[in-house]
Amino acid sequence: xxxxxxxxxxxxxxINVFVSFNFVTFISYLLVVVVxxxxxxxxLSKKYQWERQDxxxxxxxxxxxxxxxxxxxxFLFGNYSHTFSIWTVLAFFAGLIGFALLGELPFLxxxxxxxxxxxxxxWMVHIGGVGIVFILAIYHFVQAYYAGxxxxxxxxxxxxxxxxxxGPAVNWYEEYRRREIAYVTPTIDPPTQSDKQEVAKPTxxxxxxxxxxxxxxxxxxxxxxxxxxxxxxxxLLAFFTRFPSVLGQICSGLVLGIFMHGGSAYxxxxxxxxxxxxx
Numbered sequence: 001x002x003x004x005x006x007x008x009x010x011x012x013x014x015i016n017v018f019v020s021f022n023f024v025t026f027i028s029y030l031l032v033v034v035v036x037x038x039x040x041x042x043x044l045s046k047k048y049q050w051e052r053q054d055x056x057x058x059x060x061x062x063x064x065x066x067x068x069x070x071x072x073x074x075f076l077f078g079n080y081s082h083t084f085s086i087w088t089v090l091a092f093f094a095g096l097i098g099f100a101l102l103g104e105l106p107f108l109x110x111x112x113x114x115x116x117x118x119x120x121x122x123w124m125v126h127i128g129g130v131g132i133v134f135i136l137a138i139y140h141f142v143q144a145y146y147a148g149x150x151x152x153x154x155x156x157x158x159x160x161x162x163x164x165x166x167g168p169a170v171n172w173y174e175e176y177r178r179r180e181i182a183y184v185t186p187t188i189d190p191p192t193q194s195d196k197q198e199v200a201k202p203t204x205x206x207x208x209x210x211x212x213x214x215x216x217x218x219x220x221x222x223x224x225x226x227x228x229x230x231x232x233x234x235x236l237l238a239f240f241t242r243f244p245s246v247l248g249q250i251c252s253g254l255v256l257g258i259f260m261h262g263g264s265a266y267x268x269x270x271x272x273x274x275x276x277x278x279x
Contacts, residue, residue: 010081015244016147020081029075029084033256034067037096041264050100051109052265059267066268067260070235079242080252087249088256095257099230100265112228133237136251143243153240160236167272168226174218181218224272231262232271 010022045052055063074080080088102108107121118126144153234255241252262268 012082015079015082016149016242017079017082018152019076020079021076022081025081025084026075029080030068030071032089032092033260034064034071037092037257037260038064038067038264040093041096041100041261044097045100045265050265051103053267055267063263063267067263070263070268074235074238078239078252083242083244083249083252085249087246088253091250091253092257092260093253095254096261096264097257099258099261103261103265113225137240139247140240140243140251143245143248147243157240160239164232164236164271171224171226171272174221174224177218178221181215223275225275226271227269227273228271229262229266229269231259231266231268234259234262 010020011017014020041052044050102125107119108125110118110122141150141153144150238252238255238259241248241255
């Protein structure tokens with residue numbers, strides 16, 4: 001009775017499921033990924049002076065809370081009840097430490113925001129990394145095909161990508177509205193009662209009417225910039241390394257390690273960063 005209360009969503013014979021939960025595996029997962037990963041990185045980064053953002057106790061607590069939230073969702077929907085193993089653990093620490101060591105190379109101290117100024121070496125490493133991810137993605141799509149869940153697998157990937165694109169799309173709309181408002185010109189003639197409420201804006205020979213209230217509202221919107229972080233990329237990938245093969249378990253550990261490196265080193269910063277606000 002007690003086991004069913006903890007493991008009602010877990011069937012060891014049904015490995016290709018949308019949601020799964022095994023209590024013992026869940027606790028082991030949190031101890032390794034959230035507790036172990038964070039503490040190992042903090043210890044090594046302090047000892048070897050690896051790059052990381054220094055956090056206050058409150059900031060550190062916030063990162064732990066974020067890590068718990070993200071990992072609970074990932075465990076439930078990433079099928080880790082069936083795939084979390086010793087291979088995952090070993091690969092997790094290899095990904096965590098390996099990515100930190102790569103980040104210490106002088107030519108890799110870059111971010112996606114500064115891609116225009118990358119050196120040739122930085123481009124080579126990033127293109128090589130994308131190539132490896134692409135090859136392993138093909139492997140996982142083949143696994144999904146043989147498991148009979150290819151359509152669901154592909155749909156889930158589209159949903160994940162859609163959620164990531166939604167924010168930049170809304171940000172682009174806001175920038176578009178700001179550019180529209182910038183072309184609004186006030187009337188020179190004494191305003192009538194109607195003009196007090198509306199301002200003419202010529203666009204491509206078409207006169208549009210925009211209310212002063214709308215102009216003020218759009219101008220009051222804070223500005224954001226898109227900054228894609230590596231923790232976000234590998235967090236999304238971690239949902240799709242859901243197959244119990246040894247290679248699948250190793251891949252899941254690697255993406256988990258890189259995901260947690262981002263959170264441990266810099267925090268779980270948002271995809272859209274408000275201008276003038278430090279993260």
